[in-house]
Amino acid sequence: MSPASVPSSNDIVRRGAADLGAAIADGSLSSVEVTQAHLDRIADVDDSVHAFLHVDAEGALAAARAADEARAAGETRSPLAGVPIAVKDIVATKGQPTTAGSRILQGWIPPYDATVTTRLRAAGLPILGKTNMDEFAMGSSTEHSAYGPTHNPWDLDRIPGGSGGGSSAAVAAFEAPLAIGTDTGGSIRQPAAVTGTVGTKPTYGGVSRYGLIALASSLDQAGPCTRSVLDAALLHEIIGGHDVMDSTSIDAPVPGVVEAARRGDVAGLRIGVVDEISGEGFQPGVRARFEESLKLLEARGAEIVRVGCPSFVKGLAAYYLILPSEASSNLAKFDAMRYGLRVGPQGVASPSAEQVMAATRDAGFGDEVKRRIILGTYALSAGYYDAYYGQAQKVRTLIARDFAAAFEQADVLVTPTAPTTAFKLGEKLDDPMAMYLNDVATIPANLAGVPGMSIPNGLAEDGLPTGFQILAPATRDDRLYEVGAALEAALLEQWGAPILDQAPALPVREVTR
Template sequence: MGGTTDLAELTGAELADALAAGETTSVEATRACLDRIEALDGTLGSFLHVDAEGALAAAAEADERRSAASPASPLDGVPVAVKDLLCTVGQPTTAGSRILEGWVPPYDATVVTRLRRAGLPILGKTNLDEFAMGSSTEHSAYGPTRNPWDTERTPGGSGGGSAAAVAARLAPLAIGTDTGGSIRQPGALTGTVGVKPTYGGVSRYGIVAMASSLDQAGPVTRTVLDAALLHEVIGGHDPLDSTSIDAPVPPVVEAARRGDVAGLRIGVVKELGGEGFQSGVQARFEESVQLLTEAGATVVEVSCPSFAHALAAYYLVMPSEVSSNLARFDAMRYGLRVFPEGVDDPSAEQVMAATRDAGFGDEVKRRIILGTYALSSGYYDAYYGSAQKVRALVARDFGRAFEQADVLVSPTAPTTAFRMGEKLDDPLAMYLQDVATIPANLAGVPGLSLPAGLAEDGLPVGVQFLAPLQADDRLYNAAAALERLLLEKWGGPLLAPSATEEVSA
C-alpha cells in the first residue's frame, strides 16, 4: 500500500491524534479516502454523491487551523460521510428516491452544520433505502449497496451506505439515521459500531422526515470511542427542532474512555433472543454476556412482555407518519414533476398522481397505503390508536427493566447479512430484521450496536446495548468495556475482506 492509503486504516480517533501531532494532514487523509472510494465503491455502491472538491477544500482549511494551533474540535480535519437523508448545501439530497433526483437543498441540516463547524470534511452522501424505508439498502432508486464482507449480501438498511463505507474504510466516520434500527442493524451486518442516541438528543432539523416521532440521527464508526467523539459533535439542543432536548450532551466521550463494567447491572432481555435467532448470533451474544460477567458485571434476566407486540405496533405507527410526511411531495413545490400521458390540460391532482406514481418505489407506496388506511375514518382507533397504546406499554416495560438493570443487552439482529434479493419478495421477512431494534425507537431510549464476532457463516454479528432516556453515556461505558475484552480475545479488530484490498496511492 502507498503511504496515503495507510491513512485509511486509522480510526477517527487515531487520525485525529495524527493530525494533532503533525504526523499527517487532513488533505492527505481526505485524499486517501477519496482514492479508496474511487477504487472500491464501483462495486460496493455506498455513495450516491462524492464531493471531492468540497472535501479537499474543507481539509485544506482544517490544516490551516491545525497549523495555527486553533483546531475547531478534536475531530477537526477527520473526513466524514453523510447519509443522503440529511440536507446539504451544495450537494444533492435525494433520500434515495427518484422524486428528489438532483435536488440541492438551500440549507444544511443542523447535524451537517455542526459537522462543518467542527471542521470535518464531508466526503459525500451515502446510499439508503428510499426515504429510509427498508432493512437492506436494496430499495434505493439508484441501485443497492453491497456488504464489504460478501458483496453478494446486503449491508442491512436503511443506512447500508454509511455502514458499508465505514466497514470498507472509505470513510473513518459516517452519519446515519435510525427510525426502527437503521443505524444499529446495518452495524450488526457490517461489523461496525452504530448508535441511536436518545430521541431528541440530536437535532432532526433538515433531515428528510420519514416518521417524525421515531427518526433519530447518530454515528456510524469502527470503534466506540469514534462514535462518542462524533456524538459529541452532532448532539445537543437545537432551537430549530421542537423535539430537541434542552440539555447538555451526556458525557459520552468520558464514558467511552472509561469502559468499566465492574458492579454494573446488565439485564438480558428475555424476549429478544432464542427462538428465531440464528445459532451463531445467539452464540456470540452469550459469549459477550459471559465476558461482561467475568469483568465484574452482574447479569440478570429481565422480561419486557410488550416487546412481543412492538414490531406490529411499529408497522402501524411508522407508515401512518410516513403517509403524513410524504404528502409534501406533490409535484408543486420541488422535486420531480410528471405530466400524465394523453391529458392535454391536466389538473393539479392528475399531475400529483402521475408524479407520485413515477417518483415513489414499491416499498414507499406500500407504506403510504398502509399508513393512509390505518389513519382513515373508522380504522384510526382500531389500528393507529391501538398501536400508540402498545407504544406506551413498551415504554413502561423499559422503565420497569431499568429498575432492575443499568443497561439492557440483546442481539442486534436475528441473523447475519442475508443474500441480495433474498427477502425482496417477502416484506414481512424483511420487517422481522428489526425485531430487536424497534422497541428502542418506540420508547425513545438510546441504543448501540457493537461487533461481537463472526457467526458460523463467517459474517459479523452485533450485540445491542440499551440505556434509559438521556443516559447515553451508559451505552458507551458498557460497550467500550466489551469492545476491549473482545479485541483482547481476537488479538485485533475484525476486518471486512474487501476493506483490505490494496489501493494505489
C-alpha cells in the same frame, strides 16, 4: 513502493477517527492527506460496494484545506477536526444533492444545511459525500434505493443492512472513518451489526432532526456510524445537544459519552438480558456470540440479570402502524409543485395540478414507499384510526412502561442486534414480512425513545459479523459507551485485532492515478 516514512493511503484509511484526529492535531498528518486518501479509497472500491450516491471531492478537499489552515492558526475546532466523514443521503447538505434514495428527489439540492451538517462543518469535518440508503429509509437491506443496492464489504453478494447500508458499508470498507446514519427502527444498528461496525441511535431528542428528511417524526434519530466505540462517542458529542430549530430536541448537554467510552468500566453494573429478545429463533451463530459476550462482560465485573418485557413482542406490529401513518403524512409534500421530480400524466393535454401530483408520485416513489403510504393512509382514516393508530400508540405506552420497569432492575439491557447475519441480495425482497422481522430487536428502543448501540461481537458460523445491542434509559447514552467500550476491549483482547481485519480484501479498480 512508497518510502516507509510516508504513510501509504492504505494505512491512513485503516486508522480510526480518534487516531486520525490526533495525528492531524499534532501535525503528523494533514487533513488534506487524510481526505485525499479516503477519496482515493472511494475511487478504488466504491464501484463494487456502491456505498455512495454522490462524492464531493472538491468540497471535501476545500473543507480539508480550511481545517488545515485553522489548525495552523492555532484553532482547535474539535477532536475530530480535519477527519472526513460520509453523510447519509437523508440529511440536508446545502449545495450537495440530497435524494433520500428516492427518484422523486433526483437532482434536488437543498438550499440549507441540516443542524447535523452545520455542526459537522463547524467542527471541521470535511464531508466526503452522501451515502446510499433504502428509499426514504424504508427497508433493512438498502435494496429499496432507487439508485441500486449497496453491497456488503464482507461479501459483495450480501446486503449491508438498511436503511443506512451505505453509511455502514462506507465505514466497513474503509471509504470513510466516520459516517452519519439515521435510525427509525434500527437503520443505524442493524447495518452496523451486519457489516461489523459500531452504530449508535441516541436518545430521541438527543440529536437535532432539523434537516433530516422525515420518515417517522416520532421515531427518527440521527447518530454515528464508526469502527470503534470511542470514535462513535467523539462524533456523538459533536452532533448532539439542544437545537432551537427542533422542538423535540432535549434541552440538556450531551451526556458524558466520551469519558464513558474512554473508561469502559462495567464493574458492578447490572446488565439485563431481555427474555423476549434473548436470541430465541435467531440464527445459532448470533445466539452463540451473544452468550459469549455476556460472559466477557461478566468476567469484567458486570452482573447479568434476566428481565421480562412482555409488550416487546407487540412492538413490530405497533411500529408498522405508527411508522406508515407518520410517513404517509410526511411524504405528502413530495408533489412536484415546488421541487424535485415532475412528471406529466400521459395523454393529457392540459393536466391539472392534481393529475401532475398523482403522475409524479406514481413515477417517483418505489413500491415499498407506496406500500407504506397506503398502509399509513388507511391506518389514519376515519373509522380505523382508533383500531390502528390509537391502539399502536397504546402499545407504545406499554413498551415504555416495560422499559421503565426493566431499568429498575438493570442499568442497561442487551440483546442480539439482528436475528441473522447479512442475507443475500434479493433473498427477502419479495417478502416484506421477513424483511420487517430484521428489526424486531431494534424497534422497541425507537418506540420508547431510549438510546441503543450495536457493536460487532464476533463472526457467526457463516463467517459473517454479528452485532451486540445495548439499550440504556433515555438521556443515559453514556451507559451505552461504558458497556460498549468494555466489551470492545474484551473482544480485542481475545482476538488480538479488530474484527474488521478479518474481512476479505475488496477488489480494487485498476486505474492509473
